[in-house]
Amino acid sequence: MKANLLKSVTIRTLHSVEELEEVRRLETIVWSFDDSVPVNQSMAVVKNGGFILGAFYQDRLIAFQYSFPGFNGEKVYLVSQSLGIHPDYRRLGIGERLKIEQRKTASNMGYDFITWTYDPLETVNGTLNLHKLGAVVSTYLPNVYGLMDDNLNAGIPTDRFLVEWDTNEMKRSTETTPTIPYALIPGGDNLFSKPEKLDLSLNASKIFVPVPGNFQEIKKCDLSLAIDWREQTGLVFSNYLKRGWKVTDLLKREEYPHHYVYLLEKGDQNNEN
Incomplete structure (x- = not known):
């Protein structure tokens, strides 16, 4: 259909x-x-x-x-x-x-x-x-x-x-490795986990940043938690983007089934404008 x-x-x-x-x-x-x-x-x-x-x-x-x-x-x-x-x-x-x-x-x-x-x-x-x-x-x-x-x-x-x-066709490698560090960690294995263990000092070429899989559901049920996710991810993204990383992909990872994970990459990447 x-x-x-x-x-x-x-x-x-x-x-x-x-x-x-x-x-x-x-x-x-x-x-x-x-x-x-x-x-x-x-x-x-x-x-x-x-x-x-x-x-x-x-x-x-x-x-x-x-x-x-x-x-x-x-x-x-x-x-x-x-x-x-x-x-x-x-x-x-x-x-x-x-x-x-x-x-x-x-x-x-x-x-x-x-x-x-x-x-x-x-x-x-x-x-x-x-x-x-x-x-x-x-x-x-x-x-x-x-x-x-x-x-x-x-x-x-x-x-x-x-x-x-x-606007030109670009090819991008989607390869990742299991050793990519996380800049923050969800505090549990469910959608309503809090963002924890914020790390603004990583220097790896690739970094993972998890976000909730259904943000609107969190907003509807727990506005303070939604604001917490906004503030904590805002700190992470602002920090690393200002320092030269780019956000290049959004992935699913087995370790956080209720979240998606942004991939940040630093240096010359295939998709840089």
């Missing part, structure tokens, strides 16, 4: 007012009307170096991806602002297809790399961004959007990874 549906999904760039109005209606379903982008703004993006991709199933818009140009004082790049999927069509691989099409479109337009942010404690996003797409992270942004009151972010600082994705 999943494979047949994916084969029937078509993706194309959107240009007309009518199409962008469809995007806004879908944004309202995915988030809220207040969080949706006005059509006059999305149209300005489309006409000035950005683009919006739409995924259609049986002529129905079921997902979209919204990008605009950015400039850091030295070069122009593409900013991946948002990706929304209708609740009825999630976890089918549509997000990955949209990102692959985004990369192709960006490359054809002359962009060398794409950036976006995501919450490092949201492992579904981490698996797509790092493990499947092969993007990397070299910057940790603490509370970048301030305190928000939506369902995903309420009650906790909005710390984010800044993702960097080269």
